[in-house]
Amino acid sequence: MSLHSVGISNFTCPVRIPEKNGGIQQTVATINLLAQLPRERIESCVSVMTALLDEYLPDIHSGIFPELLARVRSRLQADEVCVEMRFPYFIAKKAPVTGTVSLMEYQCVFAADSKTEQEPHLTVVVPITTLCPCSKEISEMGAHNQRAEVTLTLRPLTMIWLEDLIALVEGCGSSEIYALLKRPDEKFVTEQAYAQPMFVEDVVRKVAQKAMAHPAIAWFSVGVESFESIHKHSAYAFVDSRDLLRPATT
Numbered sequence: 001m002s003l004h005s006v007g008i009s010n011f012t013c014p015v016r017i018p019e020k021n022g023g024i025q026q027t028v029a030t031i032n033l034l035a036q037l038p039r040e041r042i043e044s045c046v047s048v049m050t051a052l053l054d055e056y057l058p059d060i061h062s063g064i065f066p067e068l069l070a071r072v073r074s075r076l077q078a079d080e081v082c083v084e085m086r087f088p089y090f091i092a093k094k095a096p097v098t099g100t101v102s103l104m105e106y107q108c109v110f111a112a113d114s115k116t117e118q119e120p121h122l123t124v125v126v127p128i129t130t131l132c133p134c135s136k137e138i139s140e141m142g143a144h145n146q147r148a149e150v151t152l153t154l155r156p157l158t159m160i161w162l163e164d165l166i167a168l169v170e171g172c173g174s175s176e177i178y179a180l181l182k183r184p185d186e187k188f189v190t191e192q193a194y195a196q197p198m199f200v201e202d203v204v205r206k207v208a209q210k211a212m213a214h215p216a217i218a219w220f221s222v223g224v225e226s227f228e229s230i231h232k233h234s235a236y237a238f239v240d241s242r243d244l245l246r247p248a249t250t
Contacts, residue, residue: 005082007034008049014058015087020161029060029087035078048075060085062110062120069114082113089162095178095185096192102180106166109153118218123153124165128173129189130226133197145193146229147177148200150207154220168214172206174198200224200237208239 011031016024033049052071056064065083072081086109093104109123128148136143150169154160170176175193178185198206203224211220223238 005034006037006045007032008046009034011050011053013053013060015060015085016058017061017087017089017162020163025090026058027087027089029085031060031086032084033072034082035072035076036080037076037078045076045078048072062112062122065110065112065120069112073114078114080114082111084109084111091163091166093178095181096176096188097184098182100180100182100185102178104177104179106162108162119156119158121153121155122160122162122165123151124162124169126150126152126166126169127177128170128203129175129177129193130200130203130224131174131193131197133199133202135230136194136197143194143197144228144230145174146227148173148203148224148226150203151223151225152207152211152220153222154211155218157216157218160216168210169207172203172210200226200235204237204239208241208244212241212244 009032011033013029013031014026015029016026019025031053033053035045035049037045049072052068052075053060056068062085069081069083072078086107088105089108090103090105092101094101107125110120111123112120126149128150129145130148131143131145150172152165152169154165174196175189178189181189204222207222207224208220211217211222219241221238221240224236226235228234
């Protein structure tokens with residue numbers, strides 16, 4: 001029986017990620033490494049993959065993916081190999097009024113396969129605030145708002161810093177989210193969100209417009225999930241840039 005993919009999942013290891021300011025951030029990544037093996041290939045791939053990953057520690061990053069994929073493919077005589085690396089990335093963020101600094105965590109993913117020689121796909125998951133336009137319009141006092149998550153995945157044409165992608169997304173909600181706020185900051189973000197009500201559809205469109213205008217982004221998808229504060233369910237919207245570029249049919 002031929003198997004589509006075999007490999008290792010949830011391989012956890014320390015990694016070092018380059019920062020835009022020139023520093024290096026140490027974090028912990030979870031790696032999935034999978035291969036499509038010929039039917040006649042019966043050797044276990046786990047020991048091969050684990051040994052190769054160990055050779056790159058602690059400097060596993062997207063820059064070594066082409067070499068890693070080529071070596072795995074050669075050692076296992078695989079038809080195709082793909083790798084995905086998930087990790088938390090931390091940015092020191094200032095509160096909008098008091099300037100209080102705190103660390104914000106963002107989930108990020110690098111993913112690549114041996115079929116292409118393009119830059120690895122990047123994913124950032126960015127929390128924002130959305131305030132409901134309907135609630136604001138019909139209510140005499142206040143409006144319900146909630147935390148939302150924007151998942152932006154893209155294929156870059158060249159190097160793009162994680163910090164820049166996160167900033168692109170954070171400017172597309174009703175308000176940004178912070179790890180630590182004092183009272184003057186809470187007042188600011190609450191009033192800012194009230195002044196900028198947005199549905200999840202509005203956020204998706206705004207992120208898509210910025211991504212389409214970015215000269216270093218070849219393809220992207222963006223999904224927004226709003227964890228509704230007055231509903232049992234979430235609100236969700238999604239768009240793929242290939243659909244946006246497709247000619248309309250009559």
